[in-house]
Amino acid sequence: MTGRRRPTSIVMRALAGETLARPPLWLMRQAGRYLPEYRELRRGARDFLDLCFSPKRAAEATLQPIRRFGLDAAILFSDILVVPWALGRKVEYREGEGPVVETVRERAAVESLPHDGVTMRLAPVYETVQRVTAMLPAGTALIGFAGAPWTVATYMVEGGSSRDFAATKRWSLRDPEGFGVLIGRLVTATIDHLSAQIEAGADAVQLFDSWAGVLDENSFRRWVIEPTKRITAALAERHPDVPIIGFPRGAGLMYRAYVDETGITAIGLDSMVPRDVAQRTLQCSVPVQGNLDPFVLLVGSALQSEVEAILASFGGGPFVFNLGHGVLPDTPIDHVAQLVELVRRGP
Amino acid sequence: MTGRRRPTSIVMRALAGETLARPPLWLMRQAGRYLPEYRELRRGARDFLDLCFSPKRAAEATLQPIRRFGLDAAILFSDILVVPWALGRKVEYREGEGPVVETVRERAAVESLPHDGVTMRLAPVYETVQRVTAMLPAGTALIGFAGAPWTVATYMVEGGSSRDFAATKRWSLRDPEGFGVLIGRLVTATIDHLSAQIEAGADAVQLFDSWAGVLDENSFRRWVIEPTKRITAALAERHPDVPIIGFPRGAGLMYRAYVDETGITAIGLDSMVPRDVAQRTLQCSVPVQGNLDPFVLLVGSALQSEVEAILASFGGGPFVFNLGHGVLPDTPIDHVAQLVELVRRGP
Numbered sequence: 001m002t003g004r005r006r007p008t009s010i011v012m013r014a015l016a017g018e019t020l021a022r023p024p025l026w027l028m029r030q031a032g033r034y035l036p037e038y039r040e041l042r043r044g045a046r047d048f049l050d051l052c053f054s055p056k057r058a059a060e061a062t063l064q065p066i067r068r069f070g071l072d073a074a075i076l077f078s079d080i081l082v083v084p085w086a087l088g089r090k091v092e093y094r095e096g097e098g099p100v101v102e103t104v105r106e107r108a109a110v111e112s113l114p115h116d117g118v119t120m121r122l123a124p125v126y127e128t129v130q131r132v133t134a135m136l137p138a139g140t141a142l143i144g145f146a147g148a149p150w151t152v153a154t155y156m157v158e159g160g161s162s163r164d165f166a167a168t169k170r171w172s173l174r175d176p177e178g179f180g181v182l183i184g185r186l187v188t189a190t191i192d193h194l195s196a197q198i199e200a201g202a203d204a205v206q207l208f209d210s211w212a213g214v215l216d217e218n219s220f221r222r223w224v225i226e227p228t229k230r231i232t233a234a235l236a237e238r239h240p241d242v243p244i245i246g247f248p249r250g251a252g253l254m255y256r257a258y259v260d261e262t263g264i265t266a267i268g269l270d271s272m273v274p275r276d277v278a279q280r281t282l283q284c285s286v287p288v289q290g291n292l293d294p295f296v297l298l299v300g301s302a303l304q305s306e307v308e309a310i311l312a313s314f315g316g317g318p319f320v321f322n323l324g325h326g327v328l329p330d331t332p333i334d335h336v337a338q339l340v341e342l343v344r345r346g347p
Numbered sequence: 348m349t350g351r352r353r354p355t356s357i358v359m360r361a362l363a364g365e366t367l368a369r370p371p372l373w374l375m376r377q378a379g380r381y382l383p384e385y386r387e388l389r390r391g392a393r394d395f396l397d398l399c400f401s402p403k404r405a406a407e408a409t410l411q412p413i414r415r416f417g418l419d420a421a422i423l424f425s426d427i428l429v430v431p432w433a434l435g436r437k438v439e440y441r442e443g444e445g446p447v448v449e450t451v452r453e454r455a456a457v458e459s460l461p462h463d464g465v466t467m468r469l470a471p472v473y474e475t476v477q478r479v480t481a482m483l484p485a486g487t488a489l490i491g492f493a494g495a496p497w498t499v500a501t502y503m504v505e506g507g508s509s510r511d512f513a514a515t516k517r518w519s520l521r522d523p524e525g526f527g528v529l530i531g532r533l534v535t536a537t538i539d540h541l542s543a544q545i546e547a548g549a550d551a552v553q554l555f556d557s558w559a560g561v562l563d564e565n566s567f568r569r570w571v572i573e574p575t576k577r578i579t580a581a582l583a584e585r586h587p588d589v590p591i592i593g594f595p596r597g598a599g600l601m602y603r604a605y606v607d608e609t610g611i612t613a614i615g616l617d618s619m620v621p622r623d624v625a626q627r628t629l630q631c632s633v634p635v636q637g638n639l640d641p642f643v644l645l646v647g648s649a650l651q652s653e654v655e656a657i658l659a660s661f662g663g664g665p666f667v668f669n670l671g672h673g674v675l676p677d678t679p680i681d682h683v684a685q686l687v688e689l690v691r692r693g694p
Binding site: 163166169170173174213214215216217218219220250251252253254255257271272273274275277291293295296298299301302306324328 | 510513516517520521560561562563564565566567597598599600601602604618619620621622624638640642643645646648649653671675
């Protein structure tokens, strides 16, 4: 609806393939528990989902890190599990535990999920996007996001977080067609959810495939690359100018195939990816984003040398500075301020 | 002391670089809970460590899968946490939970660990090796093992299993010298422990670095590659003919550097490694071992096609058939028998 509002944001220029003298910077989970103003906001909400679905509060959470640090992009405050919730599954966040999701473990259960209404149920998220869009400073991009189908499926099948993904792997191997129906439903819901965020004003979107790294090659192709390809193809048709950042965390030796085959615009690198390999084999194809270890930011002592090493590796091509995973809740705010200063100063 | 007793074992020939018409086969955690005879043996022991330290029972556990399936190598029945135990830390295995290890979180605690006596305290393990050696069929190799220093350190610092390795990462970044003292002590203990297994009759040894995949490149070089290099150098001096299989699970894009720089004889591949890449970039340097997904073995339906794909990828070079991780406790015995049959039949 709003069109591209901030064509000059340096995040958008880097995602379009431009090499910048000073790279843009944002941080995964920059809106979150390490900020006292976020913890205050969180206390005012009934629970985590209530916060995600209150446009005023969620917009405030999105904007807090922008006000404090002047980062180059805001990331929508939301959660990857709003999609299973919109598909009618119960989703709860218990204090001090991970999320608890009502499970789906067989084809019949998938077929009983509602076939439409996802974007209607998620209307408050798009209202958040509109609010943020109206309040963001010029030159600051807004990034929308969704969980990728494989990762969201693991939460739905396991009923929450997992160490070994046993139920998901068993189902996907025993009955790939049935599991494929779940993945297909998530592909459709993800396309709709990301499109609606774009229509509400998101400048770019990121697909979080946090558990992509636990699959063997065949399964990675079938449950990560193929669904991602369908999402990027549909979005390219509906919104040809909106960049899609793919983040297949832990993909290791499959990063290359993911970049070559999915049709994503830019690639998010986790902290384990060796930078010389990424520079040589990935940045030649697409802009890269990453990959400071969140523990380096938390501890602080090696921050300067790591930032310099990252700028030296990726500064010569299209690049968005970021972490390799989300900001950790115990991260001192001073370290984040120091990081912003170091990246601004440049190499 | 016994010298190399079984020079014609096909496992040893593959580890020496020979390409075999029918590859040798053994399975990580082939001695374990999926076998009813193991569960029976386990019931007779006070606890898991008691089983590890009873030479008669541990030898029996080691031999059970050989009797049942006629695999080409036995893997010593023991545990990677016997080393922290021998360094004076309490180690407990609680039913249905992971192991609980008395923590070490600062340099002073490391310096209070005993400086010798590791192999004296672990004498029952070497007695197990001697017993197994005397009872193994000709042509069946015995593989000894230890946890690699990084992986063992994570258990000692976290106090057990972990999802994020927060305490270990924080310590290693905040005080790399202090953490390095712990790693150094583990390097020494590991060299002594593996040497003693070799002197008792082990034909080859494997270093399990199960948590190698959570480190960024700098940390991987410092805490995985460097300690492994010191271990292989010391073992090469004491036991020049004994192959060392390195298994840096999850190393992804760092597999190549690990193979090129550590001095290991052969490389264990996890299930996530794409086989064409491993064949092209790793098997040209060293024999490879792996990498069937344990869930494929557990579920069974894709077993034949996966075995055929593995044989097609790796059968043209030095290769030991194995899983990409240990046998899962719920694995049906029939599937293991079927796997043995498929590998025997060959491509």
